[in-house]
Amino acid sequence: MAQVLAVCISEYKGERKKPVASVELRENHGIVGDAHAGDWHRQVSLLAQESIDKMRTLGLNVNAGDFAENITTSGIELVTLPVGSRLQVGKTVLEVTQIGKECHTRCAIYDQAGDCVMPKEGIFARVLSGGTIRPGDSVATIIDNVFPIN
Numbered sequence: 395m396a397q398v399l400a401v402c403i404s405e406y407k408g409e410r411k412k413p414v415a416s417v418e419l420r421e422n423h424g425i426v427g428d429a430h431a432g433d434w435h436r437q438v439s440l441l442a443q444e445s446i447d448k449m450r451t452l453g454l455n456v457n458a459g460d461f462a463e464n465i466t467t468s469g470i471e472l473v474t475l476p477v478g479s480r481l482q483v484g485k486t487v488l489e490v491t492q493i494g495k496e497c498h499t500r501c502a503i504y505d506q507a508g509d510c511v512m513p514k515e516g517i518f519a520r521v522l523s524g525g526t527i528r529p530g531d532s533v534a535t536i537i538d539n540v541f542p543i544n
Contacts, residue, residue, distance in 0.1 A: 395469060395532060396467060396468065396469035396470035396532065396533040396534065397467065397468055397469060397529075397530060397531065397532055397533055398465055398466070398467060398483060398484070398527060398528065398529050398530065398531045398532075398533060399443050399458060399466045399467060399468050399529055400413045400458030400459065400465070400466040400529055401413065401414055401416060401417040401425075401464065401465055401466075401527055401528060401529065402414065402458055402459035402463065402464055402465075402466070403417060403425055403427055403428040403429075403464065404428065404429050404430075404459075404462065405427075405429055406429050407429045407430060408462075409429075409462070410459055410460050410461075410462060411428075411459035411462050411463065411464065412459055413457075413458050413459050415528060415529075416526050416527065416528035417464070417526070417527055417528075418524070418525075418526050419438065419486045419488075419521045419524045419525060419526075419527060420521060420524045421521050421522065421523060421524045422437075422520065422521060423437060423521060423524075424437030424438050424464075424520075424521055425437075425438060425464055428464060430464070435491040435492060435518065435520055436491065436492060436518040436519075436520075437518075437519065437520045437521055438464050438465065438488060438518065438519045438520070438521060439462065439463045439464050439465070439516055439517070439518050439519075440463060440464065440465045440466075440467055440472055440488075440516065440517050440518075440519065441461050441463035441465075441466055441467070441472070441515065441516045441517075442466070442467050442468065442470065442471070442472050442473075442515065443458075443466055443467065443468045444468070444471075445461075445472075445473075445515040445516075446458070446460070446461070446466070461516065463516055465483065465527070467533050469533070470533050470535075472515070472516075472517045473493060473494075473514070473515045473517065475490050475493070475517065475535065476490070477490055477491060477492065477493065478490060479535060479536075480522070480535070480536040481519065481533060481534065481535060481536065482532070482533070482534045482535075482536055483527050483531060483532075483533050484525060484526070484527040484528070484531030484532065485523075485525040485526075485527075486521065486523055486524055486525045486527055487521075487522040487523035487536065488519035488520065488521060488522065489519055489520050489522050490517055490518070490519050491518050491519055491520050492517065492518040493517050493518075494514050494515065494516060494517075
């Protein structure tokens with residue numbers, strides 16, 4: 395079963411996010427209290443633990459939030475989801491708006507490992523239906539906006 399491993403926020407853009415016990419997602423806004431929330435297409439970022447583990451194999455000591463992702467997942471291949479896909483995360487609904495991102499400046503992770511997974515494997519979404527999510531919540535794709543599947 396795909397699930398949320400961590401939820402993370404930061405006060406400022408451009409910094410690592412810190413894991414918290416739960417986050418409140420607001421429709422058409424993002425995560426309340428997170429620097430990246432707002433009226434735009436990248437309200438929430440997601441990265442798979444499997445992607446973080448790739449960086450660990452390169453010798454980096456990295457954890458949830460270190461790539462500035464809001465939601466760390468396990469058991470779902472996020473990067474394979476097409477733009478427009480919908481995810482049910484706990485009781486919330488997200489719509490995938492972007493796969494990867496351009497890295498304008500080489501971050502500390504890139505400097506240490508010569509690579510970074512967020513620009514290639516992170517995904518971004520907007521909040522269609524808000525609510526609280528926390529580690530342990532399920533993650534499922536929604537087919538025809540009706541039936542979640544794993």
